[in-house]
Amino acid sequence: MPLIRKRTDAPARTSAAAPALPKGPSLAAPRLVPFTLLLSALLWLFTTTGGRQIFVKEVLGGAYDSQAEHFLRGDVDVDVDAIGHEAMIVNGHVRMYFGPFPALLRIPLNFLYPAGHGKWSRISGFCAGMIALFAFASLVRTALRSSPLSSRMRNWLGNACVVGFALGSPLLLLLGNLSIYDEAIIWGFALSLAAIFFVFRSRQSEGSALTRALLGFSVCAGGALLSRVTFGAPLILIALFLALGIPRDNRIPNLAALILPLGVTLIFYMCLSYARFGSLTGVDFDYYINPTHSEFAHKFGVFSLRRIPYSFADYFSLRFPSPQSDPPFLAADRHSYNYPSLYSNDFSEVYLPLPWCSGWLVFGAIMGIFCLVRRNGTNTFERAAAMAFFAQFLCILSFFLLAQRYAADLCPFLIFCFIIFLSSGGAALVRSRHVVIGLIVLSSVVNSLATLSWLLDADQNVPPETRTAWEKLLRRHPVEK
Numbered sequence: 001m002p003l004i005r006k007r008t009d010a011p012a013r014t015s016a017a018a019p020a021l022p023k024g025p026s027l028a029a030p031r032l033v034p035f036t037l038l039l040s041a042l043l044w045l046f047t048t049t050g051g052r053q054i055f056v057k058e059v060l061g062g063a064y065d066s067q068a069e070h071f072l073r074g075d076v077d078v079d080v081d082a083i084g085h086e087a088m089i090v091n092g093h094v095r096m097y098f099g100p101f102p103a104l105l106r107i108p109l110n111f112l113y114p115a116g117h118g119k120w121s122r123i124s125g126f127c128a129g130m131i132a133l134f135a136f137a138s139l140v141r142t143a144l145r146s147s148p149l150s151s152r153m154r155n156w157l158g159n160a161c162v163v164g165f166a167l168g169s170p171l172l173l174l175l176g177n178l179s180i181y182d183e184a185i186i187w188g189f190a191l192s193l194a195a196i197f198f199v200f201r202s203r204q205s206e207g208s209a210l211t212r213a214l215l216g217f218s219v220c221a222g223g224a225l226l227s228r229v230t231f232g233a234p235l236i237l238i239a240l241f242l243a244l245g246i247p248r249d250n251r252i253p254n255l256a257a258l259i260l261p262l263g264v265t266l267i268f269y270m271c272l273s274y275a276r277f278g279s280l281t282g283v284d285f286d287y288y289i290n291p292t293h294s295e296f297a298h299k300f301g302v303f304s305l306r307r308i309p310y311s312f313a314d315y316f317s318l319r320f321p322s323p324q325s326d327p328p329f330l331a332a333d334r335h336s337y338n339y340p341s342l343y344s345n346d347f348s349e350v351y352l353p354l355p356w357c358s359g360w361l362v363f364g365a366i367m368g369i370f371c372l373v374r375r376n377g378t379n380t381f382e383r384a385a386a387m388a389f390f391a392q393f394l395c396i397l398s399f400f401l402l403a404q405r406y407a408a409d410l411c412p413f414l415i416f417c418f419i420i421f422l423s424s425g426g427a428a429l430v431r432s433r434h435v436v437i438g439l440i441v442l443s444s445v446v447n448s449l450a451t452l453s454w455l456l457d458a459d460q461n462v463p464p465e466t467r468t469a470w471e472k473l474l475r476r477h478p479v480e481k
Contacts, residue, residue, distance in 0.1 A: 029145040030158035036137045039166045040130055047126045047175045049469045055119035059461040060084055060180035062118035063096055065110060067103035076275045082118075086180065088277070088287040095276045097283040099184040101226040125178035125186050129171060132190035135197045136165045136415065142200055143422035147429055160437045161422075164360045168443030170408040172451050179461040182405055188228030189408045195220035195235050196416060199385065202242060211250070214242065215257040222265030229269070229282055230395055230409050234388035236266065241384050296344035296400060303398040307342050311397040315407060316362070317353045321450050327474040328452040337402060348402040351458065352450040354414075357407065360439035361414050367432070368417030371424040378424060386420070389413035404454070 048054050066082035080087060080094045088095045102124055109120050116123075140161045144154045165171060174186040198217035205213050221239060225232025239262055246254045270280040277284045285297035314337060321330040332351035337343065354362055372378050372386055389412045396409040421429065455462050456470050 030154040058121040061121035064103040068106035121178040128190040135193040164440035188231035191224035192231040218261040237388040328449040330449040332450040332453040364418035365414040368421035
């Protein structure tokens with residue numbers, strides 16, 4: 001049964017339009033809050049390296065503080081010493097291409113605690129991670145409520161899914177390295193998942209609850225757009241689909257709740273892009289001071305459909321990290337991927353393909369796709385929303401760089417399809433529930449070990465004090481480079 005099903009006022013119409021929700025014990029939602037809180041504490045220790053490294057100057061993390069200061073002065077520049085080798089020079093002015101949302105967060109943070117200037121990355125990233133974790137837990141809770149599983153199995157599977165998301169997904173890497181490259185991504189990822197939650201909520205609500213759900217979606221979609229445009233773009237399409245389905249009753253307030261926050265954010269984004277680069281659509285790599293990437297982008301383009309099969313083969317390969325005798329027992333590193341006309345680097349930073357990093361999510365997404373294409377399995381809105389996220393999926397596969405952190409952009413489509421499977425899988429979910437739990441265990445172990453290896457030995461953006469703390473915790477000698 002589709003998870004996103006709009007209720008009507010007349011019971012007769014509801015039963016005619018769609019199967020009624022299961023009655024009795026099957027309506028009991030799994031209890032996920034206690035375990036989610038426990039995982040939150042675990043991720044806090046991971047993010048802050050045992051709770052001792054909270055205010056840390058991450059690589060180029062101070063660029064967001066500099067951007068915030070310039071916003072308050074009324075310009076869009078950034079200090080050259082803050083942005084360093086990621087600067088873009090536009091008519092003699094130093095600009096940054098990263099999303100402005102983390103910079104906007106720095107304004108009240110630096111006002112409340114000036115001593116934290118340039119060191120907010122870990123607190124900022126952890127907050128985003130918690131939004132992502134609780135949004136995903138809420139999605140799983142809502143989906144499993146309509147599943148045919150027993151109450152006990154819904155609790156087991158629901159909590160296992162939350163563990164998989166925390167330890168067996170790209171979230172772990174983003175929390176482990178909150179340099180400028182990852183902070184905007186984790187905010188875009190988190191707010192995208194929160195927007196998906198409000199999409200599901202709006203399709204099950206009416207009256208004032210519907211207005212609040214639409215407002216929540218609009219605010220989260222706008223934040224995702226300002227964090228990273230690839231996360232925000234599909235949500236703009238979904239907003240159009242939502243607008244078409246708003247009932248006539250209370251239509252004007254609902255449309256205002258849906259359109260105003262996202263519309264204002266979209267206008268701000270276009271104005272900021274024009275002020276930065278003279279374009280309404282975003283960044284222009286011709287201004288990039290890195291000649292390798294700027295020349296490649298100018299010659300071959302930032303996005304190209306020709307890259308999709310090659311990128312898919314890299315992100316979804318079965319390549320496994322090399323085992324090693326010392327902790328963390330897996331050696332994660334870059335690997336050669338030399339296609340001179342497709343990628344600007346001759347290597348890939350996808351150290352753990354998604355079938356190993358998040359095999360449970362890939363399996364569930366495949367099953368969800370079957371639900372989407374099956375007749376009477378889902379409704380038109382669900383299929384349209386899935387296509388919007390699939391466009392984001394293809395966009396990242398067509399990008400001119402390959403990196404593990406970009407796998408987060410592939411996840412909204414996978415997660416959306418996975419949630420469809422949990423709610424609409426029926427007998428297939430009952431038969432495969434143990435497979436999903438087994439894949440979660442495997443992905444969580446492999447992803448955790450490989451991510452630790454990457455942070456310790458390969459990631460050039462991990463602060464020295466963090467790497468030293470991990471070396472001490474694992475009782476291993478530093479690796480000489």
